[in-house]
Amino acid sequence: MEIKKRVPVMEQAPEIRRTNFDEVCLGYSEAEAVEEAKRCLHCKKPLCVTQCPVSINIPDFIEHVKEREFEKAARVIAESSSLPAVCGRVCPQEIQCEGQCVLGKKGDAVAIGKLERFVADWSRENNIDLSQTLPKNGRKVAVIGAGPSGLTCAGDLAKLGYEVTIFEALHKAGGVLVYGIPEFRLPKETVVQHEVDNVKALGVKIETNVIVGRTVSVDELMQEEGFEAVFIGSGAGLPMFMNIPGENSNGVFSANEYLTRSNLMKAFKEGYDTPIKAGKKVAVVGGGNVAMDAARTALRLGAEVHIVYRRSQAELPARAEEVHHAIEEGIHFNLLCNPVEILADEKGWVKGIRCIRMELGEPDASGRRRPVEIPNSAFEIEVDTVIMALGTTPNPLISSTTRGLEANKKGCLIAAEETGKTTLEGVFAGGDAVTGAATVILAMGAGKKAAAAIAAYLKNK
Amino acid sequence: MYKITAKRLLAPSIYLMDVAAPRVAKSANPGQFVIVKMDEKGERIPLTICDYDKIAGTVTIVFQTVGASTKKMALLAEGDYFSDFVGPLGQPSEFIEENIEELKQKKIIFVAGGVGAAPVYPQIKWLHEHGIAADAIVGCKSKDYLLLEKEIKAVAGKLYVATDDGSYGYQGFVTDLLKDLIEKEGQKYDLVIAIGPMIMMKFITLLTKQYGIKTIVSMNPVMVDGTGMCGGCRLTVGGETRFACVDGPEFDGHLVDFDEAMRRSTQYQTEEGRAEIERQEKETGHVCNLGLGEHN
Numbered sequence A: 001m002e003i004k005k006r007v008p009v010m011e012q013a014p015e016i017r018r019t020n021f022d023e024v025c026l027g028y029s030e031a032e033a034v035e036e037a038k039r040c041l042h043c044k045k046p047l048c049v050t051q052c053p054v055s056i057n058i059p060d061f062i063e064h065v066k067e068r069e070f071e072k073a074a075r076v077i078a079e080s081s082s083l084p085a086v087c088g089r090v091c092p093q094e095i096q097c098e099g100q101c102v103l104g105k106k107g108d109a110v111a112i113g114k115l116e117r118f119v120a121d122w123s124r125e126n127n128i129d130l131s132q133t134l135p136k137n138g139r140k141v142a143v144i145g146a147g148p149s150g151l152t153c154a155g156d157l158a159k160l161g162y163e164v165t166i167f168e169a170l171h172k173a174g175g176v177l178v179y180g181i182p183e184f185r186l187p188k189e190t191v192v193q194h195e196v197d198n199v200k201a202l203g204v205k206i207e208t209n210v211i212v213g214r215t216v217s218v219d220e221l222m223q224e225e226g227f228e229a230v231f232i233g234s235g236a237g238l239p240m241f242m243n244i245p246g247e248n249s250n251g252v253f254s255a256n257e258y259l260t261r262s263n264l265m266k267a268f269k270e271g272y273d274t275p276i277k278a279g280k281k282v283a284v285v286g287g288g289n290v291a292m293d294a295a296r297t298a299l300r301l302g303a304e305v306h307i308v309y310r311r312s313q314a315e316l317p318a319r320a321e322e323v324h325h326a327i328e329e330g331i332h333f334n335l336l337c338n339p340v341e342i343l344a345d346e347k348g349w350v351k352g353i354r355c356i357r358m359e360l361g362e363p364d365a366s367g368r369r370r371p372v373e374i375p376n377s378a379f380e381i382e383v384d385t386v387i388m389a390l391g392t393t394p395n396p397l398i399s400s401t402t403r404g405l406e407a408n409k410k411g412c413l414i415a416a417e418e419t420g421k422t423t424l425e426g427v428f429a430g431g432d433a434v435t436g437a438a439t440v441i442l443a444m445g446a447g448k449k450a451a452a453a454i455a456a457y458l459k460n461k
Numbered sequence B: 001m002y003k004i005t006a007k008r009l010l011a012p013s014i015y016l017m018d019v020a021a022p023r024v025a026k027s028a029n030p031g032q033f034v035i036v037k038m039d040e041k042g043e044r045i046p047l048t049i050c051d052y053d054k055i056a057g058t059v060t061i062v063f064q065t066v067g068a069s070t071k072k073m074a075l076l077a078e079g080d081y082f083s084d085f086v087g088p089l090g091q092p093s094e095f096i097e098e099n100i101e102e103l104k105q106k107k108i109i110f111v112a113g114g115v116g117a118a119p120v121y122p123q124i125k126w127l128h129e130h131g132i133a134a135d136a137i138v139g140c141k142s143k144d145y146l147l148l149e150k151e152i153k154a155v156a157g158k159l160y161v162a163t164d165d166g167s168y169g170y171q172g173f174v175t176d177l178l179k180d181l182i183e184k185e186g187q188k189y190d191l192v193i194a195i196g197p198m199i200m201m202k203f204i205t206l207l208t209k210q211y212g213i214k215t216i217v218s219m220n221p222v223m224v225d226g227t228g229m230c231g232g233c234r235l236t237v238g239g240e241t242r243f244a245c246v247d248g249p250e251f252d253g254h255l256v257d258f259d260e261a262m263r264r265s266t267q268y269q270t271e272e273g274r275a276e277i278e279r280q281e282k283e284t285g286h287v288c289n290l291g292l293g294e295h296n
């Protein structure tokens, strides 16, 4: 094996995987993992670590993999991350850890994500117990939302002895990991359920079907139910629409609706009652992970799928691996196109989407070149279904029902970055609810910081 | 798990259930709804809250069997469980925030069609408990289908019943009856609250618009999560997109785009569901004898 090249990972072949919902990437075998681990230089000043939002000691865990000490590797990761099987699969590694790996300058970066996933899967399959819990101290903390931020915060607090209850609006814990990210990227029964079970094994209670702001308020939790502190990890679940003509036609769905029907409600599986209108020819508007997931789900449900994105391929915000997989699977990319109208037939069902061609102009505030319309370039794509994957914002349900809890103009809760402290005494927040739609690892990191801050706060209270 | 503590057949294919859900009962208000799920494979089914007992910790739902899920639900017996029961969802009825003394000055009439009689009951009851006697029109196909007559009578001012076949009360649609009350009997109403099939609510709003009477309707579009996450329940109200599950389900009926809402609600219709809805439309006022709008 050439040292500049990473050990390739086994994947389902594109023509096969496009017909099923099984995981695309099969992960490294032991031998492959060890082989790949050998490529790491164990740098004295590892740049990879500086780009991991939770600063996993990457060279150390990889060293253990190299020595086949997988349990030790798992313990190194566990010091910094509680969801390695998830992050190893879904982190945008190319712009985080792997993006700064020195090997990346002259060849392939070390496959840090794949190695992390290997270690996490190995430790799950070998039932390694990584939990170390202090005796219960009888003090109650409420966590709102069972996504990555809430699960992490709850797990960390439980380890410190706090009695933690998570209140989750949906009927299932996991947040975006269960309702958004599809099975073929993140298996639910094995990986996600295992992470949830781990948190429960630490003594955390999860009460599903509780919508804070409706079923119970933050004030009631603190004043009537005896919770001394609250962590809000309610995510950014509110879907945006474009507000173009025809958007309420039959056959136009938000990516959240489409994905929730397929993932959470399992509409893709025989025997489940929730229906989904898969569509025969589908346009997905957007270029992020959500758009790729919706597109590849529609493909697996039997549709011909067209991504419509207003910038070029270089600007696609999705993980590089997902874009690569989508192209391999035969998703059509209509780049530098912006929808201006959704066309409907006389019965109100979608029959097409009218777009305008774009070109890239000067860089905007985000540093990306701003797309500008090319005059008189409108054209139509014939489709029967349109999925809007334009991004999401935090749901105002909690901020609007909790006096003193402040949010900014975009609806994001105001919270200190290092502690998650909000404008309300005893109330902390983190993850997408604070940052707007971001990543699993950032949400998890925020949950960890908040857990530490909550423990410090309660100690002094 | 949420136990069914009581079950009753109210009328052919219409069932009432009391479900043990203390958190929901404690926070419930008139106008809100719940989402129930029967088991792992079940869908999330939105149902209006028809009553609640904060002490016993139970919530009452009334549902009509229209498609696969509601038919399966009808097979559940007292002592069985829902795997999930979440709520209260949506905004409470506007009037519970209003000044009671001002509310007492208003003449309110509820108009219910079919299974809509069930959700108007907690609203009339709430008003009754606050010293306000609201009138009600309840319409249904025939006498056998009349829901909660005794209960509503006990809390309403005047109760008018309309049956399509004339087997009980007024013969005709609720729209005709409301029109008669206003035109022939000289009744003056300040507020109409209409709950029932979308087609009925549409025609009620067309009628009340003529008289300039403020009209609240309770919208029931297709929903998944009920928390604002999927956007499947979106409606156009006053030219703007609103999510029925968080902004509603009650809206100013004169601002709602009913034709769009009715079209959107057919998106996931199954054959049996569609047949049932067509039947309802025939029964509750598809014949527009007001000369106000096109037939649907």
Ligand SMILES: Cc1cc2nc3c(=O)[nH]c(=O)nc-3n(C[C@H](O)[C@H](O)[C@H](O)COP(=O)(O)OP(=O)(O)OC[C@H]3O[C@@H](n4cnc5c(N)ncnc54)[C@H](O)[C@@H]3O)c2cc1C
Pocket: A090, A091, A092, A144, A145, A146, A147, A148, A149, A150, A167, A168, A169, A170, A173, A174, A175, A176, A177, A180, A181, A210, A211, A212, A213, A233, A234, A235, A236, A237, A259, A289, A290, A293, A319, A395, A397, A398, A430, A431, A432, A433, A437, A438, A439, A440, A441, A443
């Ligand atoms: C389709 C899709 C694909 C993605 N792909 C990736 C990827 O590849 N890599 C990556 O890093 N990130 C990805 N993301 C983003 C990532 O999933 C999120 O940034 C992350 O899940 C945020 O975690 P969180 O805990 O803040 O919120 P969430 O995961 O959104 O969890 C919030 C939880 O709180 C619950 N909740 C909300 N309001 C209330 C309330 N009032 N009361 C009780 N509970 C409430 C919600 O039901 C939910 O379960 C993707 C997102 C989507 C939608």
Ligand SMILES: Cc1cc2nc3c(=O)[nH]c(=O)nc-3n(C[C@H](O)[C@H](O)[C@H](O)COP(=O)(O)OP(=O)(O)OC[C@H]3O[C@@H](n4cnc5c(N)ncnc54)[C@H](O)[C@@H]3O)c2cc1C
Pocket: B033, B043, B044, B045, B046, B047, B048, B049, B062, B063, B064, B065, B066, B067, B068, B069, B070, B071, B115, B118, B119, B219, B220, B221, B222, B223, B224, B249, B265, B266, B268, B269, B270, B271, B272, B273, B274, B277
């Ligand atoms: C806020 C709200 C309150 C409601 N209150 C009541 C009530 O108190 N009593 C009652 O009998 N019915 C009520 N409904 C309607 C009830 O949810 C549907 O009848 C039920 O979901 C039908 O499911 P099904 O599988 O039996 O029928 P299907 O054959 O699947 O559907 C029949 C029709 O019901 C509607 N429907 C189906 N699934 C949904 C869904 N997930 N969300 C909304 N509508 C759907 C569709 O318009 C469809 O055409 C309410 C709906 C909403 C949104």
Ligand code: SF4
Pocket: A051, A052, A053, A054, A055, A056, A058, A081, A087, A088, A091, A093, A096, A097, A098, A112, A113, A116, A441
């Ligand atoms: S958590 Fe994410 S960024 Fe950190 S090492 Fe793992 S894959 Fe890289």
Ligand code: SF4
Pocket: A039, A040, A041, A042, A043, A046, A047, A048, A049, A058, A059, A100, A101, A102, A103, A110, A112
């Ligand atoms: S930068 Fe690359 S080579 Fe260096 S320690 Fe990190 S993973 Fe290993």
Ligand code: FES
Pocket: B222, B223, B224, B225, B226, B227, B228, B229, B230, B231, B232, B233, B234, B243, B244, B245, B246
């Ligand atoms: S039901 Fe999903 S947003 Fe209203």
Ligand SMILES: [Mg+2]
Pocket: B043, B067, B068, B069
């Ligand atoms: Mg159904």
